[in-house]
Amino acid sequence: MPLYEHVYLARQDVSPQQVEALTGQFKNVITSLGGTVGKIEYWGVKSLAYRINKNRKAHFTLMNIDAPPAAIAEMQRQQSINEDILRVLTLRVDELEEGPSAQLRKREDDDRGERRGPRGDRGDRGDRGDRGDRPERRPRREEGKVEGEVE
Numbered sequence: 186m187p188l189y190e191h192v193y194l195a196r197q198d199v200s201p202q203q204v205e206a207l208t209g210q211f212k213n214v215i216t217s218l219g220g221t222v223g224k225i226e227y228w229g230v231k232s233l234a235y236r237i238n239k240n241r242k243a244h245f246t247l248m249n250i251d252a253p254p255a256a257i258a259e260m261q262r263q264q265s266i267n268e269d270i271l272r273v274l275t276l277r278v279d280e281l282e283e284g285p286s287a288q289l290r291k292r293e294d295d296d297r298g299e300r301r302g303p304r305g306d307r308g309d310r311g312d313r314g315d316r317g318d319r320p321e322r323r324p325r326r327e328e329g330k331v332e333g334e335v336e
Contacts, residue, residue, distance in 0.1 A: 186220065188278050189250040189257060193264060194243035194271040197230060204244045207269065211248070214260045220252020223281055228288050237271045247288070249281045 193211075195204050204227065212222045228245035237243070250257065257275060264270045 186251050186253055188281050189252065189275050190278055190281070191248045191250055191257075191260075191273070191275045193246055193248075193273045194233075194237070195246070196238075196269050196271060197240055197242040197244065199244065199269050201227070201244070203269070204246060207267070208246055208248070211260050211264070214263060215250055215252050215256050218253065218256035218259060220250060220256040223249040223251060225249075226286055226289060240271060243271050245288075247286055251281070 193207075195207060199207075208225055208227075212225070215222055224247075226247040228247065230242050231245050232242050233240065261273055261275065264273050
């Protein structure tokens with residue numbers, strides 16, 4: 186059977202228990218139609234990039250699913266009917282990711298300390314020998330003079 190990663194966003198004003206109930210309901214739909222749900226991750230309430238149906242935040246939930254396409258279609262149909270669900274994204278994948286997803290993994294560089302970017306410490310930025318020689322800058326035109334004009 187095909188493998189899917191499915192993320193849905195629920196309204197901010199529903200409780201985490203209601204989101205769990207919704208997840209259980211969608212899991213029952215998948216299992217009743219011959220599929221299995223491997224991993225369920227609740228990512229919590231996160232801010233949205235833009236307002237969706239007057240909501241600025243939403244509950245995010247990820248489900249790893251191994252099911253026939255008909256089961257996915259039925260689950261998406263039920264989610265489209267439910268007014269607590271804001272958005273749904275289902276991706277077909279070649280293999281499901283084991284362990285926690287990228288959203289739940291802790292960053293290894295949490296205590297970055299000084300302002301170091303993803304490229305690490307860049308050292309002294311004074312001498313940039315790696316750039317080579319640069320050509321001289323042309324002097325700027327003086328105010329009021331037109332190029333090619335003779336005094």
